[in-house]
Amino acid sequence: MARGARAPAVQQAFVLHQYDWSESSLILDLFTREQGRLAVVAKGAKRPYSQLRAVLLPFQRIQVTLSKPAKSTDGNPAEVVTLRAAEWAGGSTLPAGAALFSGYYLNELLLKLLARQDAHPLLFEAYAQTLPQLHANEDAQSQAALRAFELRLLVETGLLPDLSVVTLTQAPLQLERSYGLAAEAGIQPLSVEAGGLDGSTWIHLQAALLHGSMAALQQACAPVLPQLKSALRGLLHYHLGGKPLRTRQVMLDVQKLLD
Structure with a gap:
């Protein structure tokens, strides 16, 4: 990481919804504790051997590492950020019925x-x-x-x-x-x-x-x-x-x- 660069934000989150973005990636609607609802790109999450497939499930508390928001064309932070890592943070099994x-x-x-x-x-x-x-x-x-x-x-x-x-x-x-x-x-x-x-x-x-x-x-x-x-x-x-x-x-x- 370059000197003076900000570290990626690590925070607790839940997956509220997901959308197909490409043949191998997803757009996630995350509910995070520190930033509320976020739109996040999970690159490669749909690949058969992606470690994210077993983590990005609804109703499971996860810990996510997000990239620093890029700047949009108007100079403001872009609305969609990139998921760099995610891991299960404990909790209940998936609900049923x-x-x-x-x-x-x-x-x-x-x-x-x-x-x-x-x-x-x-x-x-x-x-x-x-x-x-x-x-x-x-x-x-x-x-x-x-x-x-x-x-x-x-x-x-x-x-x-x-x-x-x-x-x-x-x-x-x-x-x-x-x-x-x-x-x-x-x-x-x-x-x-x-x-x-x-x-x-x-x-x-x-x-x-x-x-x-x-x-x-x-x-x-x-x-x-x-x-x-x-x-x-x-x-x-x-x-x-x-x-x-x-x-x-x-x-x-x-x-x-x-x-």
Whole structure:
């Protein structure tokens, strides 16, 4: 390495998606802890004897070495960098069954809601902690993990209002009154019959978000999974521009075939 040159960045990452780039190479969409989402060229990764083939798998924490970004024609750093090395950094085995669909659902949310090169270290750790909580039988623990991750993602991207106050008036929530989470109006009074949650539940969820622990957030989500799923689905659908997620559509199609 030349004197004064910067060493390649080594950082933790997950593969969110990959695209064919040539007969032997791939374009990777990585979720890194230090730099957020990155587009990375993995040269030669498709060759039969490439060591990268067994490493560049979804849902596996890896350690990557990236090249220094080249300059584009306008003088700014290029958006795509080159993968110089990658190795497994430990973690769970690949999920199976419903857990696999849930994992791809998380990846699709990250791909569509995160801007490139925008670091979210708390969200990175939340993602890493959520993956082992996803089970093949879609049990309550898996559902709580999904809801907790959706909440953390919405907070990190600035799309979730303060859950402890009425959004339009900023008035504190009344503990026993029912409130709903609307895509455009935020937290607002709502009847129980309309699917609302009491104020104490929303305040508990907000406290868990501020605490930062995914375990605490999952625990806060567990008692109200059906109502929370409906509220968060509406909010995510709104911020995704009303476009359905491919993962969710595939899950629905598979369920129809099984039924």
